[in-house]
Amino acid sequence: MADPVVVSGGVPLGTAAGIDASTARGKRGRRPNNYLLVGGTLVVVLALLSVLAPLLAPADPNALGSGSPLLPLGAPDHLLGTDMLGRDQLSRLLYGGRITLLAGFSAAILSAVFGVLLGMVAGFLRGPVDSVIMRVLDVLMSFPFILLAILIVAFAGPSVFHALLAIAIANVPFLARVIRGETLRVREYEFVVAATALGASRTWILLRHVLPNVLPLVLSVLFVNVGWMISQTSALSFLGLGAQPPTADWGTMLAEAQSYMALNGGVAMMPGLMILLAVVGFNLFGLGLKQILLPEDGAR
Amino acid sequence: MSDLLRVVGVKKYYPVGRPRLGRRRPLLKAVDGVDLTVRRGETLGMVGETGCGKSTLGRTALGLVEPTDGEIWFDGKNVSRLSRAQLKDHRKEVQVIFQDPMGSLDPRMTVEQLVGEGLAIHGIGDRAERHRVVADMLERMGLSPSVMGRRPAEFSGGQRQRIGIARALVLRPKFLVADEPVSSLDVSIQSQVLNLLAELKRDFDLTYLFIAHDLAVVGYISDRVAVMYLGKIVEIAPTADLYKNPLHPYTQALLSAIPKPVPGQRARAILKGDLPSPIDPPSGCRFRLRCPLAQRICAELEPPLQEKENGHLAACHFAGERIAGFQEFVK
Amino acid sequence: MTASDPSVLLQVEDLRVWFDTPTEVVRAVDGMNLTIRRGETVCLVGESGCGKSVTGLALMRLIDPPGRIQEGSRITFEGNDLLGLSEKQMERIRGNDIAMVFQEPMSSLNPVQTVGAQIVEAVRLHQDVSRKAARAQAEEALALVGMPSPKERMGNYPHEMSGGMRQRVVIAMAIVCRPKLLIADEPTTALDVTVQAQIMELLERLQDEFGMSLLHITHDLGVVAETADRVAVAYGGRVVEEGSAAEIYGHPQHPYTEALLRSIPVLGMTHTQHPLSVIRGMVPGGAHWPSGCRFAPRCDYSFDLCAEYPPMVDLSSGQSAACWLCESGPRSLTTLPTAGLADV
Numbered sequence: 007m008a009d010p011v012v013v014s015g016g017v018p019l020g021t022a023a024g025i026d027a028s029t030a031r032g033k034r035g036r037r038p039n040n041y042l043l044v045g046g047t048l049v050v051v052l053a054l055l056s057v058l059a060p061l062l063a064p065a066d067p068n069a070l071g072s073g074s075p076l077l078p079l080g081a082p083d084h085l086l087g088t089d090m091l092g093r094d095q096l097s098r099l100l101y102g103g104r105i106t107l108l109a110g111f112s113a114a115i116l117s118a119v120f121g122v123l124l125g126m127v128a129g130f131l132r133g134p135v136d137s138v139i140m141r142v143l144d145v146l147m148s149f150p151f152i153l154l155a156i157l158i159v160a161f162a163g164p165s166v167f168h169a170l171l172a173i174a175i176a177n178v179p180f181l182a183r184v185i186r187g188e189t190l191r192v193r194e195y196e197f198v199v200a201a202t203a204l205g206a207s208r209t210w211i212l213l214r215h216v217l218p219n220v221l222p223l224v225l226s227v228l229f230v231n232v233g234w235m236i237s238q239t240s241a242l243s244f245l246g247l248g249a250q251p252p253t254a255d256w257g258t259m260l261a262e263a264q265s266y267m268a269l270n271g272g273v274a275m276m277p278g279l280m281i282l283l284a285v286v287g288f289n290l291f292g293l294g295l296k297q298i299l300l301p302e303d304g305a306r
Numbered sequence: 307m308s309d310l311l312r313v314v315g316v317k318k319y320y321p322v323g324r325p326r327l328g329r330r331r332p333l334l335k336a337v338d339g340v341d342l343t344v345r346r347g348e349t350l351g352m353v354g355e356t357g358c359g360k361s362t363l364g365r366t367a368l369g370l371v372e373p374t375d376g377e378i379w380f381d382g383k384n385v386s387r388l389s390r391a392q393l394k395d396h397r398k399e400v401q402v403i404f405q406d407p408m409g410s411l412d413p414r415m416t417v418e419q420l421v422g423e424g425l426a427i428h429g430i431g432d433r434a435e436r437h438r439v440v441a442d443m444l445e446r447m448g449l450s451p452s453v454m455g456r457r458p459a460e461f462s463g464g465q466r467q468r469i470g471i472a473r474a475l476v477l478r479p480k481f482l483v484a485d486e487p488v489s490s491l492d493v494s495i496q497s498q499v500l501n502l503l504a505e506l507k508r509d510f511d512l513t514y515l516f517i518a519h520d521l522a523v524v525g526y527i528s529d530r531v532a533v534m535y536l537g538k539i540v541e542i543a544p545t546a547d548l549y550k551n552p553l554h555p556y557t558q559a560l561l562s563a564i565p566k567p568v569p570g571q572r573a574r575a576i577l578k579g580d581l582p583s584p585i586d587p588p589s590g591c592r593f594r595l596r597c598p599l600a601q602r603i604c605a606e607l608e609p610p611l612q613e614k615e616n617g618h619l620a621a622c623h624f625a626g627e628r629i630a631g632f633q634e635f636v637k
Numbered sequence: 638m639t640a641s642d643p644s645v646l647l648q649v650e651d652l653r654v655w656f657d658t659p660t661e662v663v664r665a666v667d668g669m670n671l672t673i674r675r676g677e678t679v680c681l682v683g684e685s686g687c688g689k690s691v692t693g694l695a696l697m698r699l700i701d702p703p704g705r706i707q708e709g710s711r712i713t714f715e716g717n718d719l720l721g722l723s724e725k726q727m728e729r730i731r732g733n734d735i736a737m738v739f740q741e742p743m744s745s746l747n748p749v750q751t752v753g754a755q756i757v758e759a760v761r762l763h764q765d766v767s768r769k770a771a772r773a774q775a776e777e778a779l780a781l782v783g784m785p786s787p788k789e790r791m792g793n794y795p796h797e798m799s800g801g802m803r804q805r806v807v808i809a810m811a812i813v814c815r816p817k818l819l820i821a822d823e824p825t826t827a828l829d830v831t832v833q834a835q836i837m838e839l840l841e842r843l844q845d846e847f848g849m850s851l852l853h854i855t856h857d858l859g860v861v862a863e864t865a866d867r868v869a870v871a872y873g874g875r876v877v878e879e880g881s882a883a884e885i886y887g888h889p890q891h892p893y894t895e896a897l898l899r900s901i902p903v904l905g906m907t908h909t910q911h912p913l914s915v916i917r918g919m920v921p922g923g924a925h926w927p928s929g930c931r932f933a934p935r936c937d938y939s940f941d942l943c944a945e946y947p948p949m950v951d952l953s954s955g956q957s958a959a960c961w962l963c964e965s966g967p968r969s970l971t972t973l974p975t976a977g978l979a980d981v
Binding site (some may be wrong): 196214 | 368397401473
C-alpha cells in the first residue's frame with residue numbers, strides 16, 4: 007500500500023516503514039567492502055608505480071646492456087633481472103606499465119563515451135533511430151572482437167594509439183547495449199513524464215534526468231572494462247600490432263619473454279604477472295564500486 | 307469563457323503486440339470517444355476501475371499523450387495545434403501531480419532542484435530568486451526550507467507528495483490534474499494531503515481534474531464527478547446528485563461495492579464477471595455483459611451520454627432504474 | 638479466556654518480532670496480543686509500520702533473519718505451542734491447518750506453472766492421495782471459489798488471468814485442505830472495488846461453509862466494518878484497542894482509533910461540510926518507539942500520565958483499550974462523522 011514492502015525469500019516481510027531496506031543492507035552500516043579494498047589497493051599501487059616511474063626506475067628502460075643479459079630476479083642493481091639484451095626489467099616494467107595502463111584506461115573512457123551516447127540516444131528516442139543504431143552496432147558486434155581490432159590496426163598501421171582505438175571501437179556495441187537497457191528502464195519512471203509536463207525538451211531530460219541515473223551503472227562498468235581493455239591492448243601488442251619497438255608495454259614484453267622463458271623463467275613471468283594484477287585489480291574495484299553505486303535491494 | 311478545459315471527441319487507441327506484415331494489429335481502446343468540459347474554478351472528479359481510461363484521459367488532457375482522434379481546447383486555444391514553442395508555454399498553465407511519490411521524483415536530485423526545475427526550464431528568475439520561490443513554496447506545503455538540500459529518499463510518502471505538489475504549483479498553473487494523488491498514502495496521511503489540496507485550490511485559484519478510484523475520496527473533494535467505464539463516460543453529475551441518485555447501473559454497483567466504515571452494511575449489489583479488456587469492447591453498451599438490467603436493445607444500440615436531469619448525464623437505456631440489491635445510503 | 642478454552646483457536650501472547658540491522662534494532666512487533674476463536678473473523682487493522690503484516694508472517698513462522706521472534710512470545714494453536722514445533726512439524730501445519738493469502742496474487746503464483754498444477758501441489762504436500770484425486774480436489778476448490786469453468790481454468794497460466802481471478806486461485810490453494818485458520822494480508826487492496834466486493838463475499842461464504850476462522854489484516858476501515866466480528870487496532874507494534882465492530886465504530890475509545898475514523902472520507906462527505914481531521918506527525922518507525930504511550934506525541938489528548946505506557950483496560954462486553962483516559966470508564970465522544978450517514 008503505502009511504503010515499499012521488504013521481501014525476504016519471496017515472502018513479504020512488512021513495510022519499509024518498519025524495516026528500512028537500505029539499512030538492512032548496511033548502506034549506512036559498517037559492512038566492509040572487500041572488493042573495493044583489495045581492488046582499490048591494487049589499482050592505486052599500480053597507478054602510483056606508473057606515475058612515479060621516472061623516480062623509481064633504476065635505469066633507462068631502453069638502455070641495452072645496462073647489465074649482463076638474463077640476470078635472474080634479485081640480482082644486485084637489477085631487482086627484477088634483465089632480458090636477453092641486458093635491459094633492466096624493473097625499469098622496463100615501470101615504463102611499460104605506463105603505456106599499458108594508460109592505453110587500457112583511455113580505451114575504456116573512449117568506448118564509454120561513445121557507448122553512453124549511442125546507448126542513451128537509442129534507448130530514449132526508440133523508433134527508427136534506435137533501430138538504425140542498434141543494427142549498425144549489431145554488425146560491429148558480429149565480428150569476432152579481436153579480428154575487428156586486427157582489421158582496424160592493419161588498416162591504420164600498428165601503434166599503441168591505433169590499438170587502443172581499435173579495442174575501444176570493438177567494445178562500443180557491448181557498452182551501448184547495456185546503457186540502452188538502463189535507459190529503457192529509467193525512461194519509464196514517472197519523473198521523466200513529470201519533466202515533460204514541466205516543459206522540458208528531450209535534450210534536457212536526457213542530460214538532466216537520464217544521464218545522472220545511468221551514470222552509476224556506467225561508472226561501475228567502466229572500471230571493470232578497464233581490466234578488459236588492458237588485457238586486449240596487451241594482446242594486440244603481443245601480436246605486434248600495438249606498441250612498436252623500442253617502446254614497450256607489457257604486451258610486447260610478454261612476447262619477448264617467450265623467447266627466454268626456459269632460460270630465465272622468473273624474469274619472463276613478470277610481464278604476465280603484471281597484466282594479471284592489473285586486470286584483477288580493476289575488475290575487483292569495478293565490482294566493489296558496483297556494490298556501492300547500485301545496491302541490490304532495488305532501491306535505486 | 308467559463309470552460310477552462312474542453313475535451314472534444316477524444317479517442318486514444320494503442321496497437322497491441324508486435325507489428326505484423328500485412329495484418330492490422332488489434333487496438334486497445336483506452337479512451338473511446340469522450341466529451342468533457344471542466345469549468346473554471348471547479349473540481350471535476352473522475353472515477354473508474356482498471357482499464358476505464360481515466361489516467362489516459364488525464365494525460366491526454368495535459369498534452370502528454372497525443373490523442374488518436376479528437377481535440378483538446380484549453381482556455382480557448384486548441385492544444386492539439388500548438389507549435390513546439392507554444393506548447394512549452396502552455397505547459398506552464400497545466401500541471402500534474404502523480405500517484406507514486408517515489409517514482410515521480412528523480413532520486414538523484416535535491417528537493418531544491420526538483421521543485422525549481424520548472425522555473426529553470428522556463429528561464430524564470432535567476433538562481434537567487436528561484437531559491438526564494440522554492441523556499442516559499444515548501445513552507446506553504448508545510449515543509450521547512452532547510453530540507454532543500456536533501457534527496458527524496460529521505461522523506462516519507464506524504465512529504466514526497468507535498469514536494470511533488472510544490473513542483474507543480476511553482477509555475478502558477480491554472481489547471482492541475484491530480485492522478486490518484488492519495489492512493490499510495492497511508493490513511494492518516496491522505497487526509498493531510500486532501501485538506502492541503504482543498505486549501506491550495508482556494509489560495510492559488512486553481513481548477514482541478516481529480517482522478518481516483520476511491521469514490522469516497524473523489525466525492526469528498528469534487529464539485530462534479532464523472533464515472534468512466536471501458537473508455538467512455540457513463541455518468542456525470544454534481545457530486546451530491548451522483549451519490550444520492552446514481553442513474554447508471556455501473557455507478558450503482560460501484561457505490562454499493564465500496565465498503566463503508568459503518569458496521570452492519572454489506573455489499574449487496576455484486577456484479578458478475580471481471581472487467582473486460584479494452585481491446586475488444588462488447589458491441590452496443592459496453593457494460594451490458596455485467597449489467598443486471600441488460601436487454602436486447604443494449605447489444606444493438608450504444609446508449610449515448612444524455613442529460614436525464616438537470617446537469618446530470620447518463621449513458622443508459624434504463625437510466626434511473628435500480629439494480630437488485632442497491633440501497634440508498636446517502637440521505 | 639485461557640489457552641484451554643476450546644472455543645479459542647489461536648492465542649497470541651506478548652509476541653515480539655525484532656529485526657537486527659547493522660545500525661539499529663527494529664521492533665516491528667513489540668508485545669502483540671490477539672485471540673481468534675473458531676469460525677470468527679478478526680480484523681487486525683492499522684497503518685504501515687504498526688506491525689500487522691509481520692504479525693501475520695510470525696503466525697506462520699515465516700520470519701527470516703534478520704528478523705527473529707523473541708523469547709517470551711507465545712503462539713498457541715488449538716492448545717499447542719506453535720513456537721516450540723520443529724520446522725518439519727510446522728510444514729505440516731502451513732497450508733493445512735493454517736493458510737495464508739497475500740496482497741499481490743502475482744507474486745504468490747509461479748508464472749511458469751499452470752494454475753491447476755499449483756493447486757494440486759498444495760494438495761499433495763499434505764495429503765497422500767493419487768494425482769487424479771488431487772486434481773479432482775483442485776477442480777473442486779476452483780469451483781468453490783467461484784471460478785467460472787473451473788476445468789478449463791486448470792490449464793491456464795497465471796498471466797492469462799485477471800487480478801481477481803488470480804486472487805481466487807490463491808484462495809483456492811489456501812483452502813483446498815480446509816484449514817482451520819486463514820490469514821489474509823490485505824487480500825483485496827490491489828483489486829478494483831467491484832472485484833474486491835466479490836472476493837470479500839467469497840471469503841465470507843467459505844467461512845460459513847467450513848467454519849473457518851479468518852484473520853484479516855488490512856488498513857481499510859471500510860472493509861473491516863463490513864467483515865469483522867472483532868477488531869484489533871494496532872499501533873506501534875501493539876494492539877491499542879480491541880472490540881466488536883459495532884463497538885469500535887460506534888464508540889471508539891483509544892484516541893488513535895478515534896483519530897483514524899475522523900480522518901477518512903466516507904461516501905457522502907464533502908470537504909466543505911465535513912472537514913477531515915488530521916493526525917499530526919508521522920509514525921516514528923520501529924526503531925524509535927517513544928517511551929510511554931507510543932501514540933502520545935501525536936495525540937490531541939495526551940497529558941502527564943502518558944509518559945508511562947498505559948495498560949489495556951477492559952471496558953465492557955469485550956471492548957478494551959490501552960489508554961489512561963479509559964481507566965475510570967469509557968469515554969464519551971462528540972459524534973463521529975459516520976453517525977450522520979444513513980444506516981440500513
